[in-house]
Amino acid sequence: MAVQPERIEVIAPNLKRRLSGVTATIARLVPVQASMIGIVATGPGLPAGIPHLPLWRLPFLPRDRWRVWHARRNTEMLMGLLLRHVLRRRLKLLFTTASQRRHTGYTRWLIGRMDALVATSRRSASYLERPCEVILHGIDTGTFRPGDRAEVRARLGLPEAVLVGCYGRIRAQKGTDVFVRAMMRLLPDRPGVAAVVMGRAVGEHQAFLDGLKAEVAQAGLAERILFRPEVTVDRMPDWYRALDLYVAPQRWEGFGLTPIEAMACGVPVVATRVGAFEELLSDETGRLVPPGDLETMVSEVAALLDDGPLRARMAEAARARTLAGFRIEDEAAALVALYRRLLA
DSSP: OBOOGGGOOEEEEOOOSSOOHHHHHHHHHHHHHTTTSOEEEESSSOOTTSOBOOGGGGGGOOSSSOEEEEEOSHHHHHHHHHHHHTSOOOEEEEEEEOOOSOOOHHHHHHHTTOSEEEESSHHHHTTOSSOOEEOOOOBOTTTSOOOOHHHHHHHHTOOSSEEEEEESOOSGGGTHHHHHHHHHHHGGGOTTEEEEEEEOOOTTHHHHHHHHHHHHHHTTOTTTEEEEEOOOGGGHHHHHHTOSEEEEOOSOOSSOOHHHHHHHTTOOEEEESOTTHHHHOOTTTEEEEOTTOHHHHHHHHHHHHTOHHHHHHHHHHHHHHHHHHOBHHHHHHHHHHHHHHHHO
């Protein structure tokens, strides 16, 4: 959807053709923000229907007003600097980071030339050497919402059991092996429990997935620890609605949306202390464990599997928590308020 240049107040570049978390963030946010401010995305790899400005038109933007250039990658910070200082476009430069590691010298140089910074968690903010605003991601709580668990399971071909899930890319970084081995420890003594691993393994990670499937088969649990292929984003809410408990076992994560997607669907969560998970969960909605700690993972998951009333209370609190502070409208409004301050 093309937008006339005179209506553009904010530009959200996406300079990566392959789908990534940043691309998904832009695709989620820009349509919501477009009802609040004149915003467009630019670059390849974005879904049709998003307010869009072709890259080739950037050098020809009229210099009649200031606009915000909202970068989320190094390449986008660099392009913003070139547009402002070489092509003399009137741009206020904003950078959002989810990184939780020390920035390289080059990245610090780029960050030092931005007009404002956003971190997606307090942990990400701690790696910045300049003041920033912390704005946590939100989700569409109208799409991610509780549903009829039995109906969803029947439609997805999932068992009628206490069902535990772990979704996302399958690789060691994501801790899929910790989840699978925790289930291998827990399920033999709990005949009413089943688990589902859903996601995609690509390239060198395929051998990792094959090894986990072999371990499960050798343990005689192939009918109870189910491996399912990745599904499209629009089908994800049903996969959460089917669950009694969600586990996010990552060893490392930038932010990590899956816990709040599960919580929005009324599912309690056990997650590791990585990414923004410590800021997403509370004692009322789930449990936090150290990354890679199989023994603690087994203990915390067992406590929830064995206590249905506790899971029910957590499920209700989880939905309430997402509605109170993790709606995508909240994230969009916080960013738009920052855009307006920069434009003022």
